[in-house]
Amino acid sequence: MMPLLNLKTDLQQVEELMLSQCDPLTDQTNQCRAAVRSHLGAGGSRLRALLCLDAGRRLGLAKPERVSLAACCELIHNASLVQDDCFDREELRRGQPSIWRAYGLTVAICSGDLMLSAAYGCLTKLTRSEILPRLLEAIHGQTSIVIASQDCEQKAASEGLSCLSAYEQIAIAKSGALLVLPLQLPLIASGHPAAGSDARRLAESFAVAYQMWDDLQDFEADLKAGSLNAISVLMRSGIDLEAARSLIEVRAQYWLGYALQASLTLPSRCGELFVQQAQSLLAKLPSTTALTGIC
Amino acid sequence: MMPLLNLKTDLQQVEELMLSQCDPLTDQTNQCRAAVRSHLGAGGSRLRALLCLDAGRRLGLAKPERVSLAACCELIHNASLVQDDCFDREELRRGQPSIWRAYGLTVAICSGDLMLSAAYGCLTKLTRSEILPRLLEAIHGQTSIVIASQDCEQKAASEGLSCLSAYEQIAIAKSGALLVLPLQLPLIASGHPAAGSDARRLAESFAVAYQMWDDLQDFEADLKAGSLNAISVLMRSGIDLEAARSLIEVRAQYWLGYALQASLTLPSRCGELFVQQAQSLLAKLPSTTALTGIC
Numbered sequence: 001m002m003p004l005l006n007l008k009t010d011l012q013q014v015e016e017l018m019l020s021q022c023d024p025l026t027d028q029t030n031q032c033r034a035a036v037r038s039h040l041g042a043g044g045s046r047l048r049a050l051l052c053l054d055a056g057r058r059l060g061l062a063k064p065e066r067v068s069l070a071a072c073c074e075l076i077h078n079a080s081l082v083q084d085d086c087f088d089r090e091e092l093r094r095g096q097p098s099i100w101r102a103y104g105l106t107v108a109i110c111s112g113d114l115m116l117s118a119a120y121g122c123l124t125k126l127t128r129s130e131i132l133p134r135l136l137e138a139i140h141g142q143t144s145i146v147i148a149s150q151d152c153e154q155k156a157a158s159e160g161l162s163c164l165s166a167y168e169q170i171a172i173a174k175s176g177a178l179l180v181l182p183l184q185l186p187l188i189a190s191g192h193p194a195a196g197s198d199a200r201r202l203a204e205s206f207a208v209a210y211q212m213w214d215d216l217q218d219f220e221a222d223l224k225a226g227s228l229n230a231i232s233v234l235m236r237s238g239i240d241l242e243a244a245r246s247l248i249e250v251r252a253q254y255w256l257g258y259a260l261q262a263s264l265t266l267p268s269r270c271g272e273l274f275v276q277q278a279q280s281l282l283a284k285l286p287s288t289t290a291l292t293g294i295c
Numbered sequence: 296m297m298p299l300l301n302l303k304t305d306l307q308q309v310e311e312l313m314l315s316q317c318d319p320l321t322d323q324t325n326q327c328r329a330a331v332r333s334h335l336g337a338g339g340s341r342l343r344a345l346l347c348l349d350a351g352r353r354l355g356l357a358k359p360e361r362v363s364l365a366a367c368c369e370l371i372h373n374a375s376l377v378q379d380d381c382f383d384r385e386e387l388r389r390g391q392p393s394i395w396r397a398y399g400l401t402v403a404i405c406s407g408d409l410m411l412s413a414a415y416g417c418l419t420k421l422t423r424s425e426i427l428p429r430l431l432e433a434i435h436g437q438t439s440i441v442i443a444s445q446d447c448e449q450k451a452a453s454e455g456l457s458c459l460s461a462y463e464q465i466a467i468a469k470s471g472a473l474l475v476l477p478l479q480l481p482l483i484a485s486g487h488p489a490a491g492s493d494a495r496r497l498a499e500s501f502a503v504a505y506q507m508w509d510d511l512q513d514f515e516a517d518l519k520a521g522s523l524n525a526i527s528v529l530m531r532s533g534i535d536l537e538a539a540r541s542l543i544e545v546r547a548q549y550w551l552g553y554a555l556q557a558s559l560t561l562p563s564r565c566g567e568l569f570v571q572q573a574q575s576l577l578a579k580l581p582s583t584t585a586l587t588g589i590c
Contacts, residue, residue, distance in 0.1 A: 024442065024443040027447075030443050083404060086404070087401045106445060106449065107445075109381070110378075110443075110445050112408070113374075113442050114439055114442045116412060117411060117438045117442065118435065120415040120434070121432070123427075124432045129425050132427040132428070132431075133424055133427070136418055136419045137416070139415070140412050140415055140416030143408075143412045144413070144416075145319050147409045148319040148325050148327050148409070150401060151325055151405065152325070154401065
């Protein structure tokens, strides 16, 4: 991804805020503290932080506000990554041993807890406290969706899901929930809570398309690991591999179109970085004529 | 414990708020939702909720405020219980299979996450948003201490701690951190943030004494499980079992005295339920003359 240049100093402050909120008053050798620092220090796209910073800037939020909200979004996402790696026994994350592999399961789970609590801690930096209740409601609402989705995904993978619409609902909960926040929080903070439904449509549609694209890349690996994959879902209805691949490509394009449409009504073009992401994903998919049957 | 009668309806509302905040917008068969309901439905002393409700009432907080703060304290505590059971592989909790035993590790960890996020969600019910930043700061501060303490406790248990003062620091972090909140939050909400240090001294001292009393009851079981226990800590310095027991009894009395002393300076006798708890614990300990050498 190509971050907008003027977000660079904002992003630096996001990194600093994340680390300072994950620093419990304890000895510096604490494993949980070390694990969080190791995880955050390994990089990552910081997509959610950038989406939030860009939206916040376009909506006129002061720097401390957009930095706090961006750090909040990014910390919840990273908490979910660290704990997902525990559940899936993923050995690697960002090219280095995952936290549970390097520090053990207990420290990894605690690191996730610390980042989750720290996400809420970031809100103490907001000076306009009157916006806090709506922000808290949105954050807990989306966080509880993503937490609950873990069970749905596990069930779907073990039961051999064959319904693409159910797959999409899981993708909306699992990936969409935390992609909604980087738009929803700046909209609330800038006095546009009503735009939240279009923001949700944009973020959730992008999330489904992105998940499908990811599944297209990882089909063989997912098959081996028994993970949920959109192609496998279609193949369970008797569709062969190549046709399933094409159908998922078309379906991803449909969701990206839907995302782009939703972006048009947002105030101050605050979904612009989402739009860039959607266009870049569209360019990676082969151009086809829509197979209207499945869309 | 003997809850004050007029806290009964408050407590009922705490139970309802905890359940409603742990109800993600998902199908009702979600395992994570079910696990939280099963855990919360199995009872428990609700000590932290009662401490918070009693303090809030004495400090003149409106009912919705004290209920929100009490639910917040109780949810963080229950999140820590559910995840501790995972780490310690405890089979039973409140007379029924622990959540990880009944639902598996993934659902149990997610249930803890859900309760932790829901604790922050409870704050949306507060109408005076100007108190939110300080509340958030206090909650995340204490929560991060308890999360980080997991590593200290594990290290101490595996390395065979022989220093009672280090043991006490761990008890303050592990048990004290979440006992501070039921006093600290109502004090912040009622405009007495400066009383926080005495509240901390009261809650932390009570926590150490309670942990020691617990260790006196569970010595054999802890020895078998390799868990941290105050008696074992002293015995590693060459003190025999009976002498170690007596010393821990005296030390617990010392901490309870310290707790009672700290309660005297709190506004509106807001630590009264803590005082009752401390006195009831004192009555369970054998009366001895203080062994000043160790105190």
